[in-house]
Amino acid sequence: MEEITNKVIEMKIGRAFLFRCPENSELPKFVEEFAQEKEIETGIVNAIGTLKEAKLGYFNTDAGRYEEIKVEGTKELLSAIGNISLKDSRPFAHIHAILGDETGETVGGHLIWGKVLVGEIFILELMGERLERKKEGSLYLWPPYPPIH
Amino acid sequence: MEEITNKVIEMKIGRAFLFRCPENSELPKFVEEFAQEKEIETGIVNAIGTLKEAKLGYFNTDAGRYEEIKVEGTKELLSAIGNISLKDSRPFAHIHAILGDETGETVGGHLIWGKVLVGEIFILELMGERLERKKEGSLYLWPPYPPIH
Amino acid sequence: MEEITNKVIEMKIGRAFLFRCPENSELPKFVEEFAQEKEIETGIVNAIGTLKEAKLGYFNTDAGRYEEIKVEGTKELLSAIGNISLKDSRPFAHIHAILGDETGETVGGHLIWGKVLVGEIFILELMGERLERKKEGSLYLWPPYPPIH
Numbered sequence: 085m086e087e088i089t090n091k092v093i094e095m096k097i098g099r100a101f102l103f104r105c106p107e108n109s110e111l112p113k114f115v116e117e118f119a120q121e122k123e124i125e126t127g128i129v130n131a132i133g134t135l136k137e138a139k140l141g142y143f144n145t146d147a148g149r150y151e152e153i154k155v156e157g158t159k160e161l162l163s164a165i166g167n168i169s170l171k172d173s174r175p176f177a178h179i180h181a182i183l184g185d186e187t188g189e190t191v192g193g194h195l196i197w198g199k200v201l202v203g204e205i206f207i208l209e210l211m212g213e214r215l216e217r218k219k220e221g222s223l224y225l226w227p228p229y230p231p232i233h
Numbered sequence: 234m235e236e237i238t239n240k241v242i243e244m245k246i247g248r249a250f251l252f253r254c255p256e257n258s259e260l261p262k263f264v265e266e267f268a269q270e271k272e273i274e275t276g277i278v279n280a281i282g283t284l285k286e287a288k289l290g291y292f293n294t295d296a297g298r299y300e301e302i303k304v305e306g307t308k309e310l311l312s313a314i315g316n317i318s319l320k321d322s323r324p325f326a327h328i329h330a331i332l333g334d335e336t337g338e339t340v341g342g343h344l345i346w347g348k349v350l351v352g353e354i355f356i357l358e359l360m361g362e363r364l365e366r367k368k369e370g371s372l373y374l375w376p377p378y379p380p381i382h
Numbered sequence: 383m384e385e386i387t388n389k390v391i392e393m394k395i396g397r398a399f400l401f402r403c404p405e406n407s408e409l410p411k412f413v414e415e416f417a418q419e420k421e422i423e424t425g426i427v428n429a430i431g432t433l434k435e436a437k438l439g440y441f442n443t444d445a446g447r448y449e450e451i452k453v454e455g456t457k458e459l460l461s462a463i464g465n466i467s468l469k470d471s472r473p474f475a476h477i478h479a480i481l482g483d484e485t486g487e488t489v490g491g492h493l494i495w496g497k498v499l500v501g502e503i504f505i506l507e508l509m510g511e512r513l514e515r516k517k518e519g520s521l522y523l524w525p526p527y528p529p530i531h
Contacts, residue, residue: 096248102426103526132465142334160491162478165279180310180333181311188451188453191337191338193309292458294456312480314463315502316400318400341482378403
């Protein structure tokens with residue numbers, strides 16, 4: 085069991101980035117490499133655009149692992165929201181995505197992998213205490229706030 | 234009929250918070266209690282994670298009330314976005330959520346209640362004019378901008 | 383083919399706006415008119431609320447145009463996220479939306495048009511380099527970052 089420590093969770097706003105990532109970029113990898121390059125340790129991410137294909141995940145709590153949902157063909161990236169924090173001392177992006185097809189039907193999950201046709205990405209850097217993911221059961225999580233006594 | 238007053242709606246960015254709420258927290262209640270504790274009167278919220286169960290709402294305009302949509306079993310919290318403002322002088326969180334199952338199928342609505350397995354929450358405080366919800370028909374709303382003459 | 387230039391994409395946070403747009407406002411037009419009035423050239427947008435009807439789009443890459451998805455009847459606006467940038471020197475809002483019905487079923491796409499019942503809109507202005515959409519194939523896009531050599 086991880087020792088749960090109280091985290092100072094109040095943060096200040098740092099830099100903001102709004103950009104288009106190149107066609108054939110891979111998400112969330114591109115966001116992580118961008119964060120690495122720009123030295124962003126903590127932040128929030130959101131994106132819209134179009135993906136050529138994607139792999140989504142559903143966390144199976146019984147099995148303790150992600151079930152993979154394969155999404156084929158070009159889909160609108162209706163929503164991708166999440167955050168950047170540290171895992172093994174490197175920027176790690178945790179993003180959930182919802183995709184839409186030509187009828188408007190949606191499919192969603194944890195974004196394991198997506199290949200970009202068009203990706204408009206917003207990243208807002210947060211400055212303050214280091215936020216690090218540690219293994220807790222089958223997941224990599226931050227210590228919860230408020231701390232459990 | 235409420236008197237519609239012009240609101241100065243330009244705001245400044247206050248504090249930012251990115252944290253994990255504890256397992257079995259209830260949303261949106263946890264966000265409201267957090268806002269109360271941190272004295273956040275206005276802000277925006279977004280979250281991703283996993284919910285154990287949830288109750289969503291669809292506002293039936295004819296009946297003037299929310300229809301409830303019960304969601305059973307663990308679902309990915311694909312998107313929860315919304316805001317914090319004042320209602321009866323206390324922080325009130327208005328959040329819409331979209332959940333996903335193991336096939337990627339989604340269900341969404343006004344987030345009435347959700348029980349957290351994992352909840353990664355971002356809150357951005359906004360500073361400025363007080364934004365208060367007042368009863369207008371069957372809903373609690375802010376005065377619209379621009380004001381109706 | 384557009385010449386791809388390196389863009390300085392780091393931006394600073396400007397003003398923030400959280401407000402309710404009036405009933406029967408049209409999205410994304412209202413956001414664009416608001417941006418024009420407030421002289422917002424770049425920013426991010428998100429919104430929740432309820433729409434009376436909507437027209438969504440799916441970009442058909444083969445045909446090089448948007449297929450339209452007509453959504454009739456009042457739906458919860460579960461998520462509307464996107465950005466504001468310049469197109470033909472005027473503020474242009476690019477927004478993707480997901481709507482939900484009384485059973486929680488969702489439909490989503492590029493938000494071509496929506497008629498508002500209730501719209502709670504957040505806009506965060508970004509200050510820095512001008513971000514302009516230029517025609518690239520069948521779409522209006524920003525130059526990608528990092529630049530292609």
